[in-house]
Amino acid sequence: MESTTTGSTIRVIAFGKAVEIINANSLTVEGMTDVNALKDWLSINFPGISELKISIAVNQKVVSQNRLFENGDEVALLPPFSGG
Amino acid sequence: MGFGNEGQQKLNSASVLVIGAGGLGCPALLYLAAAGVGKIGVVDGDVVDISNLNRQVLYGESDVGKSKVGVAVERIRQKYYNIAVEGYEQFIDNSNAIALISKYDVVLDCCDNFSTRYLVNDACVLLNKPLVYGAIYQYEGQVSVFNVQDLNGIAHNYRDLFPDPPDAGQIPNCNDTGVLGVLPGIIGTLQATEAIKLIVGLGNILCGKMLYYNLLDQRFNELAIDKNPVSDQKIPASQIEFQDRDYRITCAAVKNIDWDKALEMFFLNPELTAFVDVREKDELPKIEAVPCLALPLSSIAQQINCLLPYENVLVFCKSGLRSDKAVMQLQQADPFRKYYSILGGIMNNLSPNNNKPYAKEV
Known part of the structure; x- marks a missing residue:
């Protein structure tokens, strides 16, 4: 079995309210194994994120299930918008 | 063409x-x-x-x-x-x-x-x-x-x-x-x-x-x-x-909050935070420690515009039951503010009337 404990370096891009919560349009995160690990990391470092029902896209594709990261993956945090 | x-x-x-x-x-x-x-x-x-x-x-x-x-x-x-x-x-x-x-x-x-x-x-x-x-x-x-x-x-x-x-x-x-x-x-x-x-x-x-x-x-x-x-x-x-x-x-579940958290929220952002007393006008004791809007549950739907200036609305009553109902009504009428129903109402031990050191004395 390949070890994934070291994880990957990914670029996180925020949309909508997520920009305010992480206080940046994007950030680079190291040592991230998969989507679930990123969600955990975000909820520890940016508690406001877990209050939003965000969706996540990896490399411009929305993912509804967990998946492993590779180095250089671009991960978008997509909170819902309601305004009109 | x-x-x-x-x-x-x-x-x-x-x-x-x-x-x-x-x-x-x-x-x-x-x-x-x-x-x-x-x-x-x-x-x-x-x-x-x-x-x-x-x-x-x-x-x-x-x-x-x-x-x-x-x-x-x-x-x-x-x-x-x-x-x-x-x-x-x-x-x-x-x-x-x-x-x-x-x-x-x-x-x-x-x-x-x-x-x-x-x-x-x-x-x-x-x-x-x-x-x-x-x-x-x-x-x-x-x-x-x-x-x-x-x-x-x-x-x-x-x-x-x-x-x-x-x-x-x-x-x-x-x-x-x-x-x-x-x-x-x-x-x-x-x-x-x-x-x-x-x-x-x-x-x-x-x-x-x-x-x-x-x-x-x-x-x-x-x-x-x-x-x-x-x-x-x-x-x-x-x-x-x-x-x-x-x-x-x-789309609406009532969020409850304790008095100490509610007061903390208020003192952090007093301009955008409102305490709302949904008891009827003659019910006592009133809360003196913080400014409160008196919007009785029986007529709250007609007075919802009073809340427009606020981001956080902290609703209380005597025991916490009517404040839950009020929050449900408010969320349905105007879902764009954060409403909280204060647990236990003014009967709660942590209410400013029962608990003096609320005012962040260091």
Whole structure:
């Protein structure tokens, strides 16, 4: 079995309210194994994120299930918008 | 010559329903009408407010207080006498949605709240109706076309992206946060564009993807939508089930808070935080330690405008029961503030009347 404990370096891009919560349009995160690990990391470092029902896209594709990261993956945090 | 006579004919014989005559709906309506869509319906129960005028471009200062739908229909009829414009001066809900949507070929979701978005999404899925979705948040907007098959033959809907609605009050609306008026102008115009393309059969439709627009960076991003395995179960199985589902409750759960957290919230941001006493006027003792608005539960629905200046609304009563009910009512009437029901009311040991060192003495 390949070890994934070291994880990957990914670029996180925020949309909508997520920009305010992480206080940046994007950030680079190291040592991230998969989507679930990123969600955990975000909820520890940016508690406001877990209050939003965000969706996540990896490399411009929305993912509804967990998946492993590779180095250089671009991960978008997509909170819902309601305004009109 | 664009799409020619044939395309124009298709537009003339098409019908489009615009849900919401606000920031997105106004530009969408103007362009749909200008394009010559033969029948246009517009649904909204709201009246024009002065704060709408920076973005709701169908209305002017002389329209303040008038029905949005009334003014919108009149304007379009003045401009184009040969378009059938039908106005519905009501909010769409699960009792009227199926009947309304059934009458039209294409639906535009131009509303401003999650309850309506989920309701319209589900109704359009059940009726297999193309839905051109648009929404904004501060400096960003998003557009997609639902219930139209993509190149792989898959039709997506809003629940593929967001299976469940967020908690009420999580996302503020435009009146609270202020948007640059052109943002809904851009997004509403993109919605009209997609509707016209769909009707005419022109170009590539935004189905199976969500287009994001960022006004600050003038940047577009396009994300592919995945069919979410849980989305189908979230949609009512039938029209009867749809009519029985309470979309408002689904979007609103009462948040409780302790007195110490409530006071902390107040002292952190006193200008934007209100304590609301929902007991009747003669009930004692009053809370003296912090300013409180007295809005008895029996008449709170009529006094909801008192809360407009606040972001956080901390509701209390004697024991915490009426404050729960009040929060339910408030969330339904105006889901764009954060409401909290204070646990245990003034009888609670932590209430400022029972617990003196509330005032952050160091």
